[in-house]
Amino acid sequence: MHREDYDIVIIGGGLAGLCTALHLQRHHIRILLIEKHPYPKHKVCGEYVSNEVLPYLNDLGIDPHVHGAVPISRFEISTREGETIESDLPLGGFGISRYSLDKLLFDALDSQIDVIFDTAVSIKYLNDEFIIDTQSKKHYKSRFVVGSYGKRSLLDKRLGRDFINKRTHWMAVKAHYDFDFPEDRVALHNFEGGYCGLSKTETGAVNACYLTTLRSFNKADGIEDFQRTVMSRNKKLQNFFKHARPLFEKPLSISQISFAKKSVIHNHIFMLGDSAGLIHPLCGNGMAIAIHSAKIFSELYLSEIHIKGANRQLLESAYEAVWKKTFSGRLITGARIQRLLLNDTASVFTYKAISRFPSILPYVIRKTHGTLMV
Ligand SMILES: Cc1cc2nc3c(=O)[nH]c(=O)nc-3n(C[C@H](O)[C@H](O)[C@H](O)COP(=O)(O)OP(=O)(O)OC[C@H]3O[C@@H](n4cnc5c(N)ncnc54)[C@H](O)[C@@H]3O)c2cc1C
Incomplete structure (x- = not known):
C-alpha cells in the first residue's frame, strides 16, 4: 500500500534517481520513486563509466565488477579516415550495459523506498509543498521533489523550461554486437557529423553508440545505409560494421538531444543528472556526473534539512552553488572539444597537434573528468 504524503518524490529512476534513493534509504525519510519503465531495459548510452564513481558506488553497496563490469584503461581516438592515436586513461573506467547497471541499483533499494512504475505528468508547487500527478491519474504530495528524469521529458515543456524550445539537430543510435575487440579499451571513431564509441560490456558484447x-x-537512407556509407569512410568503422554481428533485433535510436544550458533548480525542483545539464557524450562522463549529483544532493539534504532542519531556500542555494562549482567547467570544456572535433578544419589541426604531442590527450581527458568520489 503506497503512502501518499512524502518527504521527497524522486521523478525518474535512472542513475541519478536510483543513487539518490540508495543514499537516502535507512534515514527514515519517506521517499517515493516514480519511474516510467520497469527494469531491466536497454538505453542509448556509450556504457563506459569513469572510475571516479567507484568509491561512492561501493559505499552504496554496489560493486559493478562483481557483476562482470569490464575494467578499461586505454583510449583510442581516430580521424574521419581512421588514423588512430592511443593513450592511457588517467583514471580509467569500466564497461557495463545500462540494462545491468540500472537493474543492479534498483535491486539494491530496500523496502523504505516506495517505487511506482508510472509517468509523472505534472508537478505543481503551492504553499511550500508539491503535488505530483501521474499518467494513471494518481496524485502524490511531498515537501521536496528531485527531477532526475533525464535529458528531455514532456515535464520540461509543462514546467516551461527554456531549453525545450531551442531546436536541436542531434540524434544517437546504439546496439550491441559480437566482435573481437580489446577488453581494456574504449574507442572513439570520428565520421562526418559525429562520432561512434566502442567498448565491451559485462556480457562480452561490444556496445557501439554514436551521436x-x-x-x-x-544524407543516407536509414541507419544501415548511414553506417555503410557515411560512417564507413572511417576504415576502423568500416571494419567494425563489416564484421560485427548485431545482437539486437534492431538498433535503438533517440533524437532531440539537447546540450543547451539548463536550470539546476526550477520552480523549487532539484534537478539532478541530465535534467540539470548534459555533458557531450565524447567525454564519457555523463553517468559519473549523474551519480555525483545524487551524492551532492543527498549529502546536503541530510545535513541541512534532516539534521539541522534548515529551510528550503538554504538547501536550494547550497545545491546550486556546489553543482556549478563541480560541473560547470567540465560541461564547458566538453562543448569546446565537441566543437573542435566536428569542425572540418579545426579537427585536422587538432589531430596533428595530438599526434605530435600525445600528452595533450590525457590532459584533456582530465579536464572533463572529476577525481575519485570519496
Ligand atoms: C549518445 C550518448 C552516449 C553516451 N555515452 C556515455 C558514456 O559512454 N559514458 C557516460 O558516462 N555517459 C554517457 N552518456 C550520458 C549518459 O547516458 C547520461 O548522462 C546518464 O544516463 C544520465 O543519467 P540520468 O539518471 O540523469 O538520466 P537517465 O539515465 O536518462 O534516467 C532518467 C530516467 O527517468 C525516467 N523518466 C523520464 N521521464 C519520466 C517521467 N515523466 N516520469 C517518470 N520517469 C521518467 C526514464 O525512463 C529514465 O529511466 C551518453 C549519452 C548519449 C546521448
Missing part, C-alpha cells in the same frame, strides 16, 4: 547531426544522417 550524429541530422544533417549528416539525412
Whole structure:
C-alpha cells in the first residue's frame, strides 16, 4: 500500500534517481520513486563509466565488477579516415550495459523506498509543498521533489523550461554486437557529423553508440545505409560494421538531444543528472556526473534539512552553488572539444597537434573528468 504524503518524490529512476534513493534509504525519510519503465531495459548510452564513481558506488553497496563490469584503461581516438592515436586513461573506467547497471541499483533499494512504475505528468508547487500527478491519474504530495528524469521529458515543456524550445539537430543510435575487440579499451571513431564509441560490456558484447547531426544522417537512407556509407569512410568503422554481428533485433535510436544550458533548480525542483545539464557524450562522463549529483544532493539534504532542519531556500542555494562549482567547467570544456572535433578544419589541426604531442590527450581527458568520489 503506497503512502501518499512524502518527504521527497524522486521523478525518474535512472542513475541519478536510483543513487539518490540508495543514499537516502535507512534515514527514515519517506521517499517515493516514480519511474516510467520497469527494469531491466536497454538505453542509448556509450556504457563506459569513469572510475571516479567507484568509491561512492561501493559505499552504496554496489560493486559493478562483481557483476562482470569490464575494467578499461586505454583510449583510442581516430580521424574521419581512421588514423588512430592511443593513450592511457588517467583514471580509467569500466564497461557495463545500462540494462545491468540500472537493474543492479534498483535491486539494491530496500523496502523504505516506495517505487511506482508510472509517468509523472505534472508537478505543481503551492504553499511550500508539491503535488505530483501521474499518467494513471494518481496524485502524490511531498515537501521536496528531485527531477532526475533525464535529458528531455514532456515535464520540461509543462514546467516551461527554456531549453525545450531551442531546436536541436542531434540524434544517437546504439546496439550491441559480437566482435573481437580489446577488453581494456574504449574507442572513439570520428565520421562526418559525429562520432561512434566502442567498448565491451559485462556480457562480452561490444556496445557501439554514436551521436550524429541530422544533417549528416539525412544524407543516407536509414541507419544501415548511414553506417555503410557515411560512417564507413572511417576504415576502423568500416571494419567494425563489416564484421560485427548485431545482437539486437534492431538498433535503438533517440533524437532531440539537447546540450543547451539548463536550470539546476526550477520552480523549487532539484534537478539532478541530465535534467540539470548534459555533458557531450565524447567525454564519457555523463553517468559519473549523474551519480555525483545524487551524492551532492543527498549529502546536503541530510545535513541541512534532516539534521539541522534548515529551510528550503538554504538547501536550494547550497545545491546550486556546489553543482556549478563541480560541473560547470567540465560541461564547458566538453562543448569546446565537441566543437573542435566536428569542425572540418579545426579537427585536422587538432589531430596533428595530438599526434605530435600525445600528452595533450590525457590532459584533456582530465579536464572533463572529476577525481575519485570519496
Ligand atoms: C549518445 C550518448 C552516449 C553516451 N555515452 C556515455 C558514456 O559512454 N559514458 C557516460 O558516462 N555517459 C554517457 N552518456 C550520458 C549518459 O547516458 C547520461 O548522462 C546518464 O544516463 C544520465 O543519467 P540520468 O539518471 O540523469 O538520466 P537517465 O539515465 O536518462 O534516467 C532518467 C530516467 O527517468 C525516467 N523518466 C523520464 N521521464 C519520466 C517521467 N515523466 N516520469 C517518470 N520517469 C521518467 C526514464 O525512463 C529514465 O529511466 C551518453 C549519452 C548519449 C546521448
